[in-house]
Amino acid sequence: MSRWLQGLNEEQRQAVAAVDGPLLVLAGAGSGKTRVITHRIAHLMDGGVGPEAILAVTFTNKAADEMRERLAAMVGKKRAQVATLSTFHAFGLALLKDETQRRRRNARLVVFDTGDQLACLRELLRRVDLGRTFDLGSLLQRISGWKNAFLAPGELPSSDDPYDEAAAELYPRYLEQLEAYAAVDFDDLVCQPTKLLEGSAACRERWAARFRYVLVDEYQDTNAAQLRLLRALGGGHRNVCVVGDDDQSIYGWRGADVRNILRFGDDFPGAQVIALERNYRSCPPILALANQVIAANPERHPKQLRPTRHGGVKVRLVVGTDGESEARWVALHLKQAVERHGRGWGEAAVLYRSNILARGLEEALREHGVPYRVFGGAAFFDRKEVKDVSAYLRLCCNPFDEIALRRVINTPARGIGPVTVAKLAAWAEATPGRSLFAALQQAPEVLGAADRALAPIAELVALIGKHAPLLRGGGALADQGRMLIEATGLRGELERSSPSGKIFERRWGHVLGLFDGLAAYCRRVERPSLADYLNRLALFSSGDDDAEGPRDCVTLCTLHGAKGLEFPLVIMVGLEEGLLPHDRTLNPQANDLDSSGVDEERRLCYVGITRARDELVLTRAARRLIRGRAQDRQPSRFLEGLVAEDFELEDLSAPPPLEDVKAMVAALRARLGA
DNA sequence: GACCAGCTTATTTTT
């Protein structure tokens, strides 16, 4: 027996051993999912499958890194390195590059992140008069949905929704723009590889022969396009193993489709299904609650989490009089847990549906001296200074990248104002095959010989003209990049616009960090290129910045952010109608796309509950300030009809029991000597 | 280009 089958429970062992043919592993929360995946890969390798033939796809880079680390501990660093563990998007980019090179086409392309996509749409919206304002995000969501459904602009279903109409108007132009910029967005990274695979049997066979075993983690988070990619890739050999939990599908609002995991057997007929229901994480009362809460959802693979642990304290329901009282209770409870029950701060987490609840919590925690960190939040790549610098670098790689050019064109201010840019852009648009950068190069013809902007434009063109070849050469990239940025004067601009020296130092530190990352990349990779690094930056943005937080702290985090984490003590706050389920899912806005509704909110609640190992507290407030108005709040419907014996209720808003009042009065009387 | 006043709008977030 392979050593990787040992130390597993029966179902886990089956999931690891069922190597050939399609397999769906329904991995309940805390059921040892990652263990199964890593053991499965190791087991494959033990059975003679080369690591290069294994592709494991995850949802985030963090998950991929974690998996590689655990795998390295099992089979050695070398073999773990050779296996392909990546996100759908990173894999898609690699496939795309490989195929364009094979076709001897220019493999140069930029990956647009959400900010770039929005900038592109904003520009289009300015150009096309649609008669009113639109929320860019809602438009982008629609376009993204169409792309992922492989619908070309001519194939859209008719609709009289103004947002559908506006998005349909912009959609073809958006595609044209990306093409002109040699850019791909995140959706393209899945859809374009799929089209390549579906369009050519030879291509399909090549990739299927290369990756004979495919695994997908967090399968409940995949969208329609990702399913199609998977089918194109694994439809031949059918050695496709997907792992996930339909009850933890919480990303329907950004395109994930639970039906993928509910109907895996339809896409891969004859698939084996193995459910991991033994939970190694939580105490029985917590699991009892989790099972009850999720059982009310209609569409799901029926399953129950079964505890392997014993004992445990009852789940507590705490009702504060208002938001402040709730937050105060949380702070005091955390303090008590540490001071009286010997917990470390780092063992506890406070989870909430919406970030607005974090504010009041932070206040209360600060007041009571509870150390905390907010998990998630503003990311490195969103910082203005980092974006400015990378826009310069992007422009050097690809003068067609108009989004980067627009960002850079007057940053730092050099006297090329919006009117000038508009003139240049109009010329570029009216002249077939000419980019905005070309307009800059021919500025004297475009703007006339007397234009005041000519000098700064010539300077900018010369700057890029000088540094672009150096940066595209590939040698000493970090040094070259620093020289470019030095020449732009961005540093001075940043210093001027920073409110304090300390803030400037921090911001400039981010810029330097970008170049440190570039230098490290150059050392790591055989044939480094700036374009490749920038694309990685777009694709691997979030991973490296959460190391900076202090360690022994209470974690504050949204329910979404908590997925995949676990804590000995979990406090979920705001268990009220309107917050969980959130008001926006109960009463969607006109421009909202149909979401998965209350079922998804219930799953969110389930995800929160199942993060807790030993102790779980659910809190709510009887009244709460909502947009400055005090409102009476109803308990969340997810707590309705629960079996009482598993809970303990603590109502800070209710009058104390009569016995207590009598005792208090008696005590008072005695003190007064009455 | 910087600043201010008034207006609008209030989820979740990774690639």
Next chain:
DNA sequence: TAAGCTGGTC
């Protein structure tokens, strides 16, 4: 309520 954005002014 309060933060973020727009449009106007200097």
